[in-house]
Amino acid sequence: MQGSALGLDGLQLSALAKASVISKDVTEVTIGPDCKRASCSDVDNRSEKIYELDERNYVPVEDESSIKSHARNIEREDKSSRCLMKLMYELNRQRQMGVKDLMNRRFLEMEKDSQIRQLEVQRKYQYLTYEIKAKVDHEEQLVLRQLHEDEILASQRQQQLAQEHRQHAQRMNEWNEKLKEEEKRQKEAEEDERKRMKEKKIQLDKLYQYQVAYRTKYEEIVETAKQCKDKQAFVAKVSCHNAKLKSLKEAMDQLITQCKIGEVNDLDLETASTIVQQLEEILGVIREECQKINEQPDKEAVEASAAKEEQKEQATGSSQSTQALTSNRMIEELNDFVDRESFNVYISLQQHLQNFENSYKNLQKDDRLKEFRFECQKAVNIPVNAISPTSADHLQDKLFKLSRLISGQPVEVGHGQVTASSHPEGIAFCKNLLAKKFVCQGELTVSSKPEAAFAIAAVIEALWADFPDFGQLILGHFHRECPYLVPIFMPQVEGQSTEDYYKTLGYHYNESGEVEKQDRFLRRMSGIMRLYAAILISRPCRYQQNKSHPHGLSQAWRWISCMLNRDPKSDICATLLYDFLEVTGSAMYSHYGQQFQKLLHLICKEYFPKIEKIAPSVSSGPIIRLEAFLQKILKQGHIPPPAGILPPNFW
CATH class of the missing domain: 1.10.287 (Helix Hairpins)
Known part of the structure; x- marks a missing residue:
């Protein structure tokens, strides 16, 4: 038994020794499903190496007994190797079984530990759930308590606000009552003031009538x-x-x-x-x-x-009174009323206007041409009435139509056409009719809407630049309707009736023979002056840039200098001077500079006090307006542009 054990040990040692010898060659060769597959060349190489090893270990024998002995040794070694491999397989199997048991035990322990941890996590979750619920309940109680307190505070605040609102409403009611009482007192005061002013106006009108009657009686005494x-x-x-x-x-x-x-x-x-x-x-x-x-x-x-x-x-008559005025004696008497040069221009324009009106008498007297005259009037009135500062295209359209009309070209009127040149006197008729219509716009439109003057003046200036004879006509109509534009203060000539005299001053008479009221007369003169002044400062349109202004600021300087060189007459001077300065003042201030400032100083210091001395009480309105305007100029140091003036390069 001992010997077999030794044999086994020796066999094991011998196998281990051989295994160690060939271990280098079989390191990559294993047994089982995971072994590497070796190529045929690799197997042959290993076989050669084993053969070489066998050759190195080969010990040549000399006799047959040695060969048998050697064979037995080899057989014994083979048995030992099989035993060793069997032993190693058993040990490996036992080892694998032990590892499996160990792993099973480990898995059981891990499962047990997992159950323990799961229980611990569950206990912690239950504890946290309870804790969170307790905190939520606590917070909910706090929130409910806070909401209750807020509701109480809100209710108290609402009651306080309601009380303040009631107090505020009470105060507002008191203030409204006081305000109503104050408005009532103010209305009563205004009503009393209106009644007083109405009574005062009635009294002033009566006194003015007495004054006019006194002046008429006095003039009759002189006559x-x-x-x-x-x-x-x-x-x-x-x-x-x-x-x-x-x-x-x-x-x-x-x-x-x-x-x-x-x-x-x-x-x-x-x-x-x-x-x-x-x-x-x-x-x-x-x-x-x-x-x-x-x-x-x-x-x-x-x-x-x-x-x-x-x-x-x-x-008698406007033309006959003009002839009377042209006498040498009357011109000498007029030195106190008008500048000699301005008077000569006035007489020349009136004669030209009279001759021009006589040039188309046949057209006016012919009843067969009534429809033609009516169509010409429509061709004049429709564009002139439609003039407004809407746009540059709008103004150019009206200018184009009027220019074509007085140049003898066809113009559309309603659903048809009219051509002024179709009658020998048609163009003259249309030109004079257009000039008269423009001056009438000053009386009617500009007198009630002053800012409308600039668009009308722009069209007049453009037509004047293209048709100089039209400019002479419109200037003649201006002087006929408002001789103060010359300026001339017409005296009553010997043998002239009061009605004729007032007509030469620009007054109108109604059908019953009554002269128009002074306020209406001043309003008409104001509209004519504003339109005339707007022409003086109007700018040429784009296609007329190469043409000079036919009646510009030099005429404005001439008018105001002639006006200041004569003694003022009643309230008409205050009215016209105010309108003239308000429209042309800014342009003249920019153009003449210091010279115009001297002129304003002369108006304030010398001319205005003269107006105050001679103006009747009814002229308090024009006097007050002129005085306020002059004070505004002195305070600001400049004259602002008039309201409604067309911007530069408008058209």
């Missing part, structure tokens, strides 16, 4: 004195009334002065009425005395009367 044949006898007869006339004049002047500085009462109206009545009585006495003197036969008086009748006939 009666002029008609008397024997001046010396007339003076001797009426000299007794001189003191009375002087006292009446002083009393009327005192009333006018009182209107400027104080209130007019019924006593003043009674005084004015008494003055007019006394003056009328004196006028009756003077007429009787003059009639008695004129009834006496006197050859020289008869000749003088005939000459006066001739002059009176010359004074």
Whole structure:
């Protein structure tokens, strides 16, 4: 047994020794499903190496016994190797079984540990769940408590706000009541003021009527004195009334002065009425005395009367009064009323206008051409009435139509066409009609809407530049409607009636023969002046840039210098001067600079005080406007552009 054990040990050792020898060659060769597959060349190489090893270990034998002995040894070694391999397989199997048991035990332990941890996690989860629930409940209680407190505070705040709102509403009601009371008091005060102003206006109108009546009676006295044949006898007869006339004049002047500085009462109206009545009585006495003197036969008086009748006939009508004014004697008398050069221009324009109007009398008198005249009027009125500063294209369209009309080209009117040149006098008729229509726009449109003047003036300036004779016509119509644009303050010529005289001043009479009210007259003159002044500062349109302005700022300087060189007349001077400065002041200030500043200084220091002295009480509106405008100029140091003026390069 011991020997077998030793044999086994020896066999094991021998196998291990051989295994160690061939281990280098079989390192890559294993047994089992995971072994590497070797190529045939690799197997042959290993076989050669084993053969070489066998050759190195080969020990040659000399006899047969040695060979047998060697064979037995080899057989023994083979048995030992099989035993060793079997032993190693058993050991490997036992080892694998032990590892499997160990792994099973380990898996059981791990499963047990996992169950233990799962239980611990479950206990922790339950604990955390309980803790979270407790905290949530606690927080919920806190939130509910806070909400309850907030509701209480909100209710208290709401009650406080409601109380404040009630107090505020009460205060507002009190303020509204006070405001209503104040508005009521203010309305009552305004109503009282309106009534007072209305009464004052009525009183001023009555006083003005008395003043006009006084002036008319006084002029009739002067006219009666002029008609008397024997001046010396007339003076001797009426000299007794001189003191009375002087006292009446002083009393009327005192009333006018009182209107400027104080209130007019019924006593003043009674005084004015008494003055007019006394003056009328004196006028009756003077007429009787003059009639008695004129009834006496006197050859020289008869000749003088005939000459006066001739002059009176010359004074009737606008053209006849113009001829009377052109006499050398009358021109000398007009030196105080108009500049000689301006008067010559005025007479020339009026004569040109009269001749131009006479040039198409046949067209006007022919009833067969009534429809043609009507179509020409439509061709003039429709574009002129539509002029507005809407856009440059709009103005150019109206200018194009009017230009074609007065140049004799066809123009569309309604659903048809009209050509002014189809009649020999048609172009002259349309030109004069257009000039008159433009001036009428100043009276009607510009007087109520001052900013409309600039678009109308732009079209007038463009037509004037293309048609100079049209410019002469429109200037003649301007002077006919408003002689103050010359400027001329027309005196009443000998033998001229009051109506004719007022017509030469620009007043209109209605069908019943009543002269228009002063406020309406001033409003018309204001519209004409604004349109004329807008023409002076208008800019040429784009296609006329190479043409000079036909009636520009030099004419503005001429007008205002002539105006300031004459004594002002009543409220018309304040009205026209205000409109002129408001429209042209900015352009003249920019163009003339320091010279225009000197002119303004002259107006403020010398000319305006003259207006205040002679203007009647009813002219307080124009006086106040002019005074406020001059004060604004002095305060600002410049004159702003007028409202509604067309921007540069508008068209």
